[in-house]
Amino acid sequence: MSSPETPTDPPTPCACEGSACAPGDAPKSRFKPSRRDFLLAFGVGLNAIAGAMVGIPILGYVLSTFAKKYDLRRIELGPVSKFPEGTTTLASYKNPYSREWDGAMDDIPCWVRRIKGNEFQIFAINCTHLGCPVRWFAESKFFMCPCHGGVYYENGDHAAGPPPRGLYTYEYKVENGELILMGGVMPTLATKNV
Amino acid sequence: MIDKATKAAQGVFTWLDSRLHIAELWEHTAGHHIPKKSASWFYVFGSLTLLCLVIQLITGTLLAFAYVPSGAEAYTTLQYLTFEQPLGWILRGIHYWGSNFMVAIMLIHMTQVYLFGAYKYPRELTWVSGVLLLVITLGLAFTGQVMRFDEDAYWGIGIGAAIAGRSPGIGEQVVQLMLGGPIIGAETLSRFFSLHVFILPGSILAVIALHLRLVLSKGINEYPEPGVLVNRETYDAHYANILKKDGMPFAPYGIWKDLVAGGIVLMAIVVCALVLGPKGPFGPPDPTQIDANPRPDFYFMWIFAIAALMPDYMETVALLIGPPIGIALLIILPFINNTGEKHWSRRPVALLAVVSLVLSLGLLTWYGITSPWSPDMTGWRSAITPKQFLEHRSPLELQGAIVIQQKQCRNCHAIDGIGSQRGPDLAAVGTRLTAPQLTRQVIQGGGNMPAYGKNLTPYEIDAVVAYMVSLRPNGVPPARDSTLPAVPPSTRQAEKNQASAEGQHGKEG
């Protein structure tokens, strides 16, 4: 196969070499609104409106989470007697925002510390650094994170490592001997009330 | 007979060509002219990246035969693909290794393009589209990690959400947009699936079309020569002249190196899949399974490392603003450095930038893989202590050795290299710190160590300090308080003072 291009202008864009450039597209000498221009403007305008009609639902669908408000919801953790005084235990609850096809993901763990009586602290499982699951060690009374070595005290305060703050704490109340927490939203540094 | 057959074939070809314009297409694509010197082994990495993408498209599509992107079923189908579907594991392996190769080769391609000055006039947009391809590829890599929907994926999304949650002002909204709701759930996986399978592959194909079109229309970069400067006025004529003097069609004269390299890469991917196999799936994406130890795939290890090594106050900046600034710098690079030298030997700053970037990314990645900052959550009950660190110890010191296990010290501290590297190795800690210093460190913590003050009884502190004072090589005296007057070692007065002051029983006692 021989060289197709003359060496003098090889890199010229070959936009007009096919049949794409119709001869009728020659530049107009002066502007004169014609029927053809009107129809073009009409076509563009019509598509602008149609585009908006398609685009608005699409954008709304994609960005629906921006408009939606996800409140902390009331979650029952079971009778307080499940949590012995002076201990910190792992509990889990069904995510109030769960879908049927969530599988095991709707089981959300949390650390429940019963100080005494109805005095509790309920911590999210997520490290405040990057959200990894913290683990409780009853022997040394620390929460430790396996990712970057964040450590928290028994009361959730930051003890060491990179986390910028103490553990996320859920609001709770005790009603008729049932422990109830306000949760359901994955806590991050942007979450309020945790 | 042969003549007849040839004639018939020619007829078919002519018929097809008059409709499909194959010959013309060939001339303008595979047959485009390249400078003879550009048919170099250095110029194969672009086609190799494309080859990897093709592998990924094929294997990815085929994996979707069995994979179900549902929160409840993704993990089961992954296990099915890995253990039951005939040859499913090989396809998973090729897809996994293909992605690793693709990212790695793409980075090599980019480095080569940068060092050869190929982004300069008139190929600015080729470079910019390449940067877009980098971003999309990394997006595919991250979302692909989530497709392997196991515990790593679950907590990986959690890490992504935690980073997104740091965005000023709109953190919550960004997190919810990413998760498709307030918490990681089925919609999160569907979202990532859509990105990984439709949106990003579609975009990458579109941008590759642009990238290749630009390569064809602006020509492949000539092999740079030191001292030959790019000048906007004269470059086009200069390049045309090179092609005229020394040009040749890419196919068939330049393509053989791409073919050979492509074959090697393909074989390497398959061999990796056969020998090393696919990755995971590890534990199920069950958040209550908190034994998880999430780690990203290698291409994001450096981010994982940065998150561990950055001081807190810089972290949000580094995680949120760093990557966009990096991308922005890459995009504006051809506009701020548009002309001049192309050859790397005349561009020391460029060379230095590449070397430092490769070194830092490489080191961060290596650090991320070894993760010396990660505590070992089982260290306290599985990390053993070599015999020489237990022999000739008093009962109290032995209790100290037990306290060190039981209070989870070994989750962070190794003894003689056994155990986690998060904290300093304790093997010779007695030569570095005196008993009062050790006591202070244990009680107050500091330097990434939590304060144990409230969590240890006085006797536990006594035991653990006594044990740590004894942790030193044979014959080496314990650390001495520098405020005490120095005495000849033979008298060992300082030692004795200290031992009696602390009520300790060192092993020399």
Added chain:
Amino acid sequence: MIRSRALPIGLLFAATAILQTACEKRPDGKMHFMGEPNPAAKWKPSEDITDFTALYSQNCIACHGAGKTVAASIAMDNQTYLNLVPADILKNIITNGVKGTRMPGFGEAEGGGLTGRQIEILVNGILAWKKPLDTSAGALPAYAGPLGNAANGQALFSQSFEKDRPPAETYLNPAFLGLVSNQYLRTLVIVGIPELGYPDYHGFIPGRSLTDQEVSDVTAWLVTNRKNEFGEPLAAQPTPVPPASLPAVPPAPNTTDAPKLP
């Protein structure tokens, strides 16, 4: 002609050789590629680990050693200990831990993360190390016993300890005594940690083995030396003899706070 044939044949050989080295024989008796996921290595939850060696090396070995691994506490494969300890007490210690000592509970109720079945496997595995003990030098004392005569214990204690052993007074360190239970002291006197130079009841005093009563006496002497953190002696309290079937292990006086009178 030869070259053109040699190349493809050589390549084929090379490829076969490479693939051959990538293969290994699996327990199912067939050759598999090394990268082929092994169904045996499929992820399973930690509750499903039932291999004794895995359980022991993940949970016990750091403090109790075994085989070549020496550890700071009594070795679980120590024959004297294995012959001494009743199985139900061993199981109870693993499940619930020993309050006031460094032994944590590994049962689920204690947050230790081992299921009852796994603890059963551990107990059975540990006891499987047991061999008949040569007691010709002196009968094995009982696992548990009351505190004996402290004065007699002191006399025995003072004749103990030759060279190369931890000096006697290190046993009397109040911090050490405050960290361990009476039962631990008794077990230590009987079993020792021979790997680290701590004698068992045969070697505690030169020449002969300790009797059961003498073990109680020495234990009593050690217990009377307990002091609180201010150096004030604690009165030695008589410990009730726990029947072998009763799983209670007497706690040490020092629990989570400073040592107090119980």
